[in-house]
Amino acid sequence: MRLIKEKVITDENAKVDMFSNLFASCFYIGYFPKASGTFGSLFGVLFFLFDDFKRPEILLPSIIICFIAGIYTSKVMMKRFGDDPSVVVIDEVVGMWITVMVYLFFSKGEYGIYTLILLFFFFRFFDIVKIQPAKFYDNSKTAFGVMMDDVIAGIYAGLSAFALVYIASVIITHT
Template identity: 40%
Template sequence: MKRVPIHRDKFYLTLTKNYNQMKLNFIDKFLGSGFYTGYIPIASGTFGSLAALIIYLIPGFEMPYVIIPYIIIFFFYGIYVGSKFEEVYGKDPAECTIDEVVGTWIAYLFLPKTTGIIIITFFLWRALDIIKPYPARKLESIKGGFGIMIDDVVSGFYTLIIMQVVVYFFGSF
């Protein structure tokens, strides 16, 4: 009988990865990945933002007394679950898109819910989230769930401010 050598390092890494993934329960995976959009292999952040937009389109969700509590709850939950995602997948993993969900909802705060505003806000938000103007880029380097969340919160507020100025000068369209 021929003996086949076991590659201990590879075996150990496989066991470690499987063990780490067990740290994420269904709710953590579902919400932390932005309703599973984080597992889409291409443009997971954009798909996470689209998922947030679909929820935003639910009638009444744009009301401040509805959306603001969701932003706060998802922000703090995102800090918690983002740290767990980093343990499993590494620094600021693409699988964790709860930050895009929160940033998207912030971008739409207090804006008119019209087709033109929704579309322009979405594309501006995605551009600012990708570019990450100062201090968002610097904040992204913070370790853990807070670092995952805060850069998107800042980009969301940048989008909100720009869109408020647009609406003030040009109205809703």
């Protein structure tokens, strides 16, 4: 478990098309020298500043499209940067979106800025710790695995955050 991964080019001759580079790195956020995964997750949070993005008919297709495109672009980036390259942060964006989607599903669509902050920290925790099966996908060294370990982390984060908020609200209302 490394919080800061060094950006290493493993194959100088491998070509990366502009779309794959822009998409997988989320407009070069992945090239930040430190904490690119954290900044990628924050980029994912920014979408929820627009109320319409939380609507299922917008959020779910966005997740599916970016997940599929993330697999393709991650595979391209892996040829140049090796397994699970730190320049690829689209997986963090998708994982963050899944975190919010899972939370919204159970909370009936309610959240505020403090909830988004909580969801962000829960996602970063589960993304870094990699509880099974996330660790399995992380170790698979495939483009699908790059994306899938963050999907699992997002599910864990959304469920855990909802449980915490629910338990806290029950305790507060019964005191």
